[in-house]
Amino acid sequence: MIVCGDDALAHRLATELRDVYRERVVLVHPGGGPAAGPRLAVPVQGRASVLLGRVSAAMAGAPPSTERSPEEVEAEEPTETVLESAGVARAAALALVYDDDETNIRAALAARRLNPGLRLVIRLYNRKLGQHLEQLLDQAALVALPDLDPAAVDASTTVLSDADTAAPALAATAVAGTSKVVHADGLLLRAVERTPPGRGEVRDPGLCTLALLSATVNDPAGEEGSDSSGTAGPQLLPDPGAVTTSTGRGTVVLEAVTHTGPALPPRSLAGRGLPLSEIFSRRLRWAVAVTALAVCALAVVSWLITGDHPMHAAYVTLLDLFSINDPAVGESTARQVLQLLTGLVGLALLPLLVAGALEALGAFRSASALRRPPRGLSGHVVLLGLGKIGTRVLAQLRGLDIPVVCVEEDPEARGVALARRLRVPTVIGDVTQEGVLEAAKIHRAHALLALTSSDTTNLEAALYARTVKADLRVALRLYDDDFATAVYRTLRAAHPDALTRSRSVSHLAAPAFAGAMMGRQILGAIPVERKVLVFAALVVAGHPQLEGRTIEETFRPGAWRVLALDTTAPAERRPDLATPRAADGEQQPTGLVWDIHPGYVLKPEDRVVLAATRRGLAELLGRQPQPRTAER
Secondary structure: OEEEOOOHHHHHHHHHHHHOOOOOOEEEEOOOOOOOOOOOOOHHHHHHHHHHHHHHHHHHOOOOOOOOOOEEEEOOOOOHHHHHHOOOOOOOEEEEOOOOHHHHHHHHHHHHHHOOOOEEEEEOOOHHHHHHHHHHHHHHHHHHOOOOOHHHHOOOEEEEOHHHHHHHHHHHHOOOOOOEEEEEOOEEEEEEEEOOOOOOOOOOOOOEEEEEOOOOOOOOOOOOOOHHHHHHOOEEOOOHHHHHHOOOOOEEEEEEEOOOOOOOOOOEOOOOOOEHHHHOOHHHHHHHHHHHHHHHHHHHHHHHHHOOOHHHHHHHHHHHHOOOOOOOOOOOHHHHHHHHHHHHHHHHHHHHHHHHHHHHHHHHHHHOOOOOOOOOOOOOEEEEOOOHHHHHHHHHHHHOOOOEEEEEOOOOOHHHHHHHHOOOOEEEOOOOOOOHHHHOOHHHOOEEEEOOOOHHHHHHHHHHHHHHOOOOEEEEEOOOHHHHHHHHHHHHHHOOOOOEEEEOHHHHHHHHHHHHHOOOEEEEEEEEOOEEEEEEEEEOOOOOOOOOOEHHHHOEOOOEEEEEEEOOOHHHOOOOOOOOOOOOOOOOOOOEEOOOOOOOEOOOOOEEEEEEEHHHHHHHOOOOOOOHHHOO
16 A cells, blocks of 8 residues: 655654555655654644653553554656556555645656556545546546556545545534534434433433443543553444443434435525625515605506596606606696605605615625624634635534634635635734634633644634633644644633543545545545544445345344445445535435345345444455554
């Protein structure tokens, strides 16, 4: 296995392949970077976190790690020469996880030429470009190897985005009741935390129970929710007996969400999504309505006085209204008075027309600008940073109909355009400067998501927000997983009554990338405290643990569990269940069946969706995970 990258994700992925799947890994990274294992992007903090980890390990009495680091090749870019020196011609899979999309694409094309049968996993932010790139590289593999089994091409090229993988978990961390989100065949699934049931109450299993949460608030091992928590830590994919007998422990259950976003306004302008109430003020609408009633009344009076046809009476009234009718000289007094009244109404209508035009122009101009947070806004999520991760998280939050206020220092950031299009209130400014968080109404917010590219900025914003609102729910994006753990423990100790979570994007994204390198379609990964569950779709053929067994027999507590069966005919199946369905306005039925009879026998051609731990997925692939004694 070859991993090429220039940030923490590459090191985390190499560690994942080595520790979980026991693969021989060659790591290609720029010179001067960390030698092994995921590290913080800032060198000083990286050394501090390593030292902190060593001290914690010594205090806990853990034996020092004797694991062999991945083989390394130092290179600034993955050129053909570099790939050849890394052994791409003999490699089974190659992961290109550079932060630059262009670098990954160039390296993928070169690698496909050097080894047409190579399994490629590419980190790419652009979703549409990623779909086209997958088709191009798979077609290149078929052209170079005509005898290649078409079924193997499904896993030949996989394009993933660390932003898409981590965004649901980051968004869910800050929002009570939404939890973690995974897309599967057009459905939106969420893993929801349930509090322990009271006396006489029955647990709500949802679609299935994914995990039992930690049994203690303060983990005796010092790492709540981690693998070293022992029996007090979370139990992933527990058997029904363990769920029934456990008392005082919360659960994580899977639910299907049928509505993924807010309904459109009942009256909106085509293509702009701008309600009419924002174009014309309430006072202007009332004035126009009163004027219209006066015109109708004048038309009726004209019809009664003159005895003309109603349509002709209305026409004459309009001519009088706009002062383009001849004077009613020589006609009856009633007709003359009526013409004067109509003229007066016409004079009142003129300023109304001018005011309406000015208000509409101002509304359209403000629609293209960033909105400011409304005065009475409360219970919202303050999102710091609209980069790659922040943009995806913003889309997730708005898809769940959650009010958001964004804070971004760069007015040209990639997520600003999305915030403008979704009409999300946005504050442009440095979050470390006084008054910026106050402008985002942090004192009335429900949660803070600090997702900037700077760890120190995220930490500073979180600490300042705590001084403004002590019970604020806070989630921080931190690059280094060890540093994130240390920050989490410190903030939890300082503010025990407030919910604080620290998340490493590389920690959340690495399992999905590693699973894709092993040739499995990953739908998503959700964190359960400090552990991770991976959702994957795979064909039953070639897996003796599944093939020919019933659904009940395939369940392996703590390892994997079949959740759904794809009933779509093999020739009509969607190649990627994780991609959203086309928004064509029609409700397309999903082919996934979640309520599977326990006695159903899986056939080789069946495709299933399962939840698995990382080690369980490794076992499904026929590889034994590394012993736990070597881990911290």
